[in-house]
Amino acid sequence: MISEGRLSHYDTPASRWAGVGPYYAMFPVSFATDAVKEYTKPEDCVFDPFAGRATALFAAASEGRFGLGIEINPVGWVYGKAKLQTAERDDVEQRIIWLGKKAKNYRAAAKKLPLFYDYCFCPKVKEFLLAARALLDWRRNKTDWTTMALLLIDLHGKRQNAFSNQMRQTKAMSPQYAIDWWKERNFEPPERNPVEFMFKKVAWRYAKGHLDSGSGHIYLGDCQSILNLWEKHPPRMKANLLLTSPPYYGVTDYFYDQWLRLWLLGGPERPHSNRALCKRKFSNKKHYTSMLFNVFAKSKSLLKQDAVVFVRTDARQFTREATIKTLETAFPNKKIRSEYFSLPSFSQTALFDADLESKGEIDFVMW
Numbered sequence: 001m002i003s004e005g006r007l008s009h010y011d012t013p014a015s016r017w018a019g020v021g022p023y024y025a026m027f028p029v030s031f032a033t034d035a036v037k038e039y040t041k042p043e044d045c046v047f048d049p050f051a052g053r054a055t056a057l058f059a060a061a062s063e064g065r066f067g068l069g070i071e072i073n074p075v076g077w078v079y080g081k082a083k084l085q086t087a088e089r090d091d092v093e094q095r096i097i098w099l100g101k102k103a104k105n106y107r108a109a110a111k112k113l114p115l116f117y118d119y120c121f122c123p124k125v126k127e128f129l130l131a132a133r134a135l136l137d138w139r140r141n142k143t144d145w146t147t148m149a150l151l152l153i154d155l156h157g158k159r160q161n162a163f164s165n166q167m168r169q170t171k172a173m174s175p176q177y178a179i180d181w182w183k184e185r186n187f188e189p190p191e192r193n194p195v196e197f198m199f200k201k202v203a204w205r206y207a208k209g210h211l212d213s214g215s216g217h218i219y220l221g222d223c224q225s226i227l228n229l230w231e232k233h234p235p236r237m238k239a240n241l242l243l244t245s246p247p248y249y250g251v252t253d254y255f256y257d258q259w260l261r262l263w264l265l266g267g268p269e270r271p272h273s274n275r276a277l278c279k280r281k282f283s284n285k286k287h288y289t290s291m292l293f294n295v296f297a298k299s300k301s302l303l304k305q306d307a308v309v310f311v312r313t314d315a316r317q318f319t320r321e322a323t324i325k326t327l328e329t330a331f332p333n334k335k336i337r338s339e340y341f342s343l344p345s346f347s348q349t350a351l352f353d354a355d356l357e358s359k360g361e362i363d364f365v366m367w
């Protein structure tokens with residue numbers, strides 16, 4: 001069982017893995033765990049079509065339920081996959097040693113990276129990261145998605161504790177801004193032996209073990225397309241709880257903010273705005289509303305008739321009203337109640353955005 005108290009002591013496998021990894025607008029773990037325990041029984045299924053880093057699915061798995069979800073952003077997906085289907089520690093350590101040996105083959109490529117990378121990472125780290133980027137089969141191989149998730153966590157963050165020069169852990173800075181900022185402060189990239197650095201991180205993460213694999217599954221892709229497929233070929237498992245937090249209207253671009261981690265996953269060397277509407281900030285009201293309606297309506301094929309629907313979202317007017325309207329249209333036979341949280345401790349975005357903090361989040365529960 002995870003509760004805030006236990007989490008702070010990191011004395012269970014779930015408490016060590018729940019925090020994988022830095023993302024944006026995540027559910028507080030205790031919130032997801034409480035919702036799972038309140039609305040489901042052991043062996044029930046919890047569905048999250050906007051899974052993010054799979055907080056809801058992991059809470060379900062660690063409480064003896066099955067977590068099923070979809071996430072469009074590969075960064076969130078890799079974290080989720082590593083938490084739900086975790087490789088053994090020995091395998092991950094072997095893979096890190098192997099990458100350490102291969103790294104020298106990437107010396108020439110490391111020298112050709114844009115200037116940003118020279119200011120961000122020391123030469124040994126650049127070579128190691130390029131080896132990981134080229135050689136880890138993170139979409140298909142359990143050892144590789146687990147290794148990749150553990151690499152992504154500390155790719156950037158506080159200088160003392162990350163591969164990178166000083167940066168936020170949740171969001172990568174734009175390259176020129178970062179270079180200017182580091183130059184002004186004479187910040188050099190930290191010297192690291194990447195294999196030793198990763199071994200310490202792995203030792204901490206695995207110190208209490210990990211969850212048994214097989215109690216959850218997360219798909220990579222657009223939930224609208226996957227739900228379309230499931231409408232025609234419904235999965236055998238039906239969910240007892242839809243627990244989700246859709247992207248908020250006009251707030252975050254999950255692809256742009258994660259550009260450096262997406263680079264490590266094989267993406268471009270520089271940030272770029274994605275053309276696909278679901279891969280950038282939602283700023284078209286009509287598209288946002290129809291996306292929400294589509295997802296809620298199509299999720300019905302996956303839900304038991306008496307399933308509870310629990311949606312946490314931004315309390316600001318447009319997102320709030322679009323969410324109520326689409327939920328009520330998609331589930332006309334369910335009752336709805338809502339609860340508004342303005343307290344910072346309840347807010348999943350408050351720490352990073354003062355404006356959001358003052359608006360808070362709102363929960364809708366339907367049954």
Ligand SMILES: C[S@@+](CC[C@H](N)C(=O)[O-])C[C@H]1O[C@@H](n2cnc3c(N)ncnc32)[C@H](O)[C@@H]1O
Binds near residue numbers: 246254
């Ligand atoms: C508010 S976050 C959810 C965070 C999640 N509750 C957690 O604890 O990590 C919304 C997520 O929806 C994802 N998303 C946006 N559009 C999507 C789509 N069409 N299909 C699947 N995921 C999508 C975003 O990438 C983002 O990770």
